[in-house]
Amino acid sequence: MPTHPDTHAIRTQTERTREHEHSTPLFLTSSFVYESAEDMAAAFADDSLDVNIYSRFSNPTVDEFVRKICVLEGAEDGVATASGMAAIFATFMALLAQGDHLVSASAVFGSTHTILTKYLPKWGITHSYFDMRRPEAMGDLIRPETRLVYVETPSNPGLDIVDIAELSRVCRQRGVLLVVDNCFATPAVQQPIRDGADLVIHSATKFLDGQGRVLGGVVVGRRDLIKPLYLFLRNTGPTMSAFNAWVLSKSLETLHVRMERHAETAMYLAEALSGHPAIRSVRYPFLPSHPAVDIAKRQMRNGGGLVTFELVGGREAGVRFLNRLQMLSMTNNLGDTRSIASHPASTTHAKLSEDERLAVGITPGLIRISAGLEHRDDILRDILQALAD
Numbered sequence: 001m002p003t004h005p006d007t008h009a010i011r012t013q014t015e016r017t018r019e020h021e022h023s024t025p026l027f028l029t030s031s032f033v034y035e036s037a038e039d040m041a042a043a044f045a046d047d048s049l050d051v052n053i054y055s056r057f058s059n060p061t062v063d064e065f066v067r068k069i070c071v072l073e074g075a076e077d078g079v080a081t082a083s084g085m086a087a088i089f090a091t092f093m094a095l096l097a098q099g100d101h102l103v104s105a106s107a108v109f110g111s112t113h114t115i116l117t118k119y120l121p122k123w124g125i126t127h128s129y130f131d132m133r134r135p136e137a138m139g140d141l142i143r144p145e146t147r148l149v150y151v152e153t154p155s156n157p158g159l160d161i162v163d164i165a166e167l168s169r170v171c172r173q174r175g176v177l178l179v180v181d182n183c184f185a186t187p188a189v190q191q192p193i194r195d196g197a198d199l200v201i202h203s204a205t206k207f208l209d210g211q212g213r214v215l216g217g218v219v220v221g222r223r224d225l226i227k228p229l230y231l232f233l234r235n236t237g238p239t240m241s242a243f244n245a246w247v248l249s250k251s252l253e254t255l256h257v258r259m260e261r262h263a264e265t266a267m268y269l270a271e272a273l274s275g276h277p278a279i280r281s282v283r284y285p286f287l288p289s290h291p292a293v294d295i296a297k298r299q300m301r302n303g304g305g306l307v308t309f310e311l312v313g314g315r316e317a318g319v320r321f322l323n324r325l326q327m328l329s330m331t332n333n334l335g336d337t338r339s340i341a342s343h344p345a346s347t348t349h350a351k352l353s354e355d356e357r358l359a360v361g362i363t364p365g366l367i368r369i370s371a372g373l374e375h376r377d378d379i380l381r382d383i384l385q386a387l388a389d
């Protein structure tokens with residue numbers, strides 16, 4: 001049996017069909033047939049995933065993708081969803097009830113913030129935010145009705161880092177669950193379950209696909225927590241399509257290679273851009289100047305594929321920088337083979353007030369770069385010419 005996760009990401013697969021295909025098969029079917037009425041009755045009597053009934057409930061291609069993520073994250077069980085947001089929403093819906101409370105880092109993905117502030121209150125579920133730069137304050141926000149603590153590390157786009165092992169120690173002591181959105185790191189870089197997290201969530205749309213093709217989400221972790229999530233998805237329907245699972249499962253075969261290259265290039269850009277006269281500061285988890293570099297080096301294998309910098313010229317300089325790029329793509333996605341630049345203050349976070357933006361680390365001249373797989377010198381050259389006077 002292979003022992004290295006890199007190998008599991010390549011070799012974990014569904015049983016071959018009688019065609020003996022080498023690559024992974026794609027089961028594009030909405031339902032599954034039975035040999036007898038008795039077999040069919042038995043399938044419906046059982047809530048487990050052992051027998052495939054209908055692709056909203058389970059599908060072999062989707063199972064293969066989930067099994068791979070479980071192995072990579074060191075998780076007991078998991079479920080896949082149509083998008084990252086479906087994974088996050090389903091987790092809240094399955095685990096929380098009216099009157100429950102959760103504690104979240106304030107620097108969370110925009111739509112996660114919308115779920116917490118706009119939708120969960122409709123069902124009487126409330127939240128408190130803590131500042132990732134002062135994680136010691138988190139424990140004081142836990143109340144008797146608090147069910148879970150939710151964080152993204154590194155955060156988007158501030159690249160704040162929290163100590164997962166320390167948070168999980170506090171959560172365990174207080175009897176609440178720790179849920180980590182591991183989208184920015186991926187299991188090739190960071191395994192929150194190993195550090196004590198109960199559930200790990202991904203937007204598979206980002207580095208897991210890694211090629212900007214499909215949407216997807218996944219939640220993995222403790223089997224007793226995955227069971228209610230599975231039943232929620234099975235009955236409400238935001239499950240992953242078999243086609244997307246097939247694309248994502250193939251993507252995982254190159255995840256480790258891609259993440260090493262993304263990180264190498266991001267570190268190279270971070271170092272090369274530090275000290276540039278048009279840049280006030282550069283942020284990257286493995287740069288010695290990152291305030292949590294020690295924690296990052298303890299819980300991450302490398303610094304990941306995202307690097308941010310603050311332009312001296314503020315908001316106008318940010319807009320000008322984007323307009324001057326020749327190769328880097330101007331888009332809000334990340335984790336693609338193609339390098340991407342975005343200016344959150346004028347785009348993804350433009351609807352927030354200045355104070356709300358600053359609270360999640362978005363300064364007026366903040367540029368976020370998702371380092372792609374192009375040659376690093378071509379990426380750097382484009383950034384430098386866009387920064388030039």
Ligand SMILES: *Cc1c(COP(=O)(O)O)cnc(C)c1O
Nearest residue numbers: 083084085109156183203205216
């Ligand atoms: C993109 C993203 C999501 C949402 O995922 P979708 O697949 O777009 O629904 C959630 N969390 C983080 C950190 C993300 O970057």
